[in-house]
Amino acid sequence: MSGRLETALRARIDSGGKCLVPYITGGYPGWVDAIRACAANGADAVEIGIPFSDPVMDGPIIQQASQVSLEAGTTPLSILHEVRTLDVGIPLAVMCYYNTVFHAGEKRFASDLAAAGISAAIVPDLPLEESGPWTSAADEAGIETVMLAAPTAPDERLQRVTERARGFVYSVGLLGVTGERATLAGTATALAARVKKVTTKPVLVGVGVSNAEQAVEASRVADGVIMGASVVRRMMEGGPDAVGAYVREVREALENTQW
């Protein structure tokens, strides 16, 4: 049975569209309004980053947003507390590093997410081999665990990773950390094509998808995109309104393309 996140993404895909999932750093000034702006302007779901002191998968922009958020006193619980009252009509996922989960305890963290109305979790430093304690707690609490598929993985590994994935498969767009790039890496569409061959789950490309044009390019192969640094930069420069305008721009570009 599909969870809320996968159901929402499938609805978009089945209607002939492409999925758009923006990333917002939780606790950054204006973050709640930024999530509302995403929902109002065509996002299918929002990924909320829970800031961590040592974010090894993140480049300078998301690092900086995380640090600002942490310095403002953000904690995992303060984010979940605010999310609880946030009814935006689309599924919400969290992106958090594993120590946040481990420190709270897998079962407690999963039930805290569920209680806050979160649908899914992405834990970028928790690879398949180490994921057991978390995924069993998440499954039990009804939290969909999105798995990452990397360009370095051989096909047999992609198969196993996608089998364990819930919600969607996060197809990593390049060798490297989050951040904006001038062009979409060739690996982005190459990997998405490989992943599509081994799964029927929604496949979204994230990391290095930096503007509307690149979102369209990635979506020619994939079912949609996750956009992080380019969204967070707009939140830092122009606040929630700038985020809303940007999400609208990408959504329109996706709508105006013949697939």
Added chain:
Amino acid sequence: MVTPGADGRFGEFGGRFVPETLIPACQELEAAFVDAWADPSFRKELDEVLREYAGRPSMITECHNLSEQLGIRLILKREDLNHTGSHKINNVIGQTLLAKRMGKKRIVAETGAGQHGVASATAAALMGLECKVYMGAVDVARQELNVFRMRLLGSEVEAVTSGSQTLKDAVNEAMRDWVATVESTHYCLGSVMGPHPYPYMVRQFHRVIGDEASEQCNELLGTNPDFVVACVGGGSNAMGIFSGFVDTPARLIGVEPAGGAAVGRGQPGVVHGMKSYLMQDEHGQVAEAHSISAGLDYPGVGPEHSYLASIGRSEYPTVTDDEVISAFQVMSRAEGIIPALECAHAMAWIIREAPKMQGKTVLMNLSGRGDKDVGQMMNILGGMK
């Protein structure tokens, strides 16, 4: 000694908590290391380079003056006399030989005090590899001579300005580099930490310290020492010397700085690819360590130390910066040996605890020399009259 299985565990500690992108690289490294370690020609080449280039075996020195002052029998394992001035060379010679065997053209490394960075830059120069070293901006400022050394040796040094701007942030930045360059680059991690197979592999490259010391102690004493003492940041010099004595009755003492006591004050956590004791706040954010010694300014510790602590085989007391400053001077004056500030932690514990160890034999790993620290100490001690 524990040989971790495919899950990379020492008891409950260790593992491989890295982004999916790095998993195949860790698996490839594990396979390459196991293959090389079992290959007599690799071991022969490693031994030759360690002997002819690094200056192994390192000797042991009996400290007659301090022994008399303290009422113990104090013996030093002289890793300070290795080429580049610390034990770090053992591991980087091993890893750079392995990197070449794997066909990698470039290495990246993190460094705290600069000892691992200098050793990596040295080995890279020797082996003809490109090398980039990440170093926290705070450490760049307090270890400028080592920064210059690395550049002189042909390496690029990047000052890391994120987070606490010390060793943990240098590790983050080196990992970010590796995520982006994994196909051409080997991450030459400098301690018994990180994702599997690093804690195991780095220990194996350093166990030469303990194996030699065990033989040398037997020759000198006819038996094992009562205490084996080493400082612990990530814990590589300590794991190296403990390796020779973990199966003996010797008490194993890993001395942590009071401001970076991962085992002493931490709780199990996951960072930098491993599950281990970790200093963190009540929300699981990694705490910033504070120590006079850049090499020990690390909030975590290698997972095998966490394991040895959890089964009660080794102990991890702490010493304060003031005790370290004092021990640095005591050792210099009494023995004519200026220790690295890191090793002055081990010395400080021995001085403090000597009244309880009267008549006992104490083997201390002098893992590095203090040349790099004299500028900092001159500022602290005000030039001395």
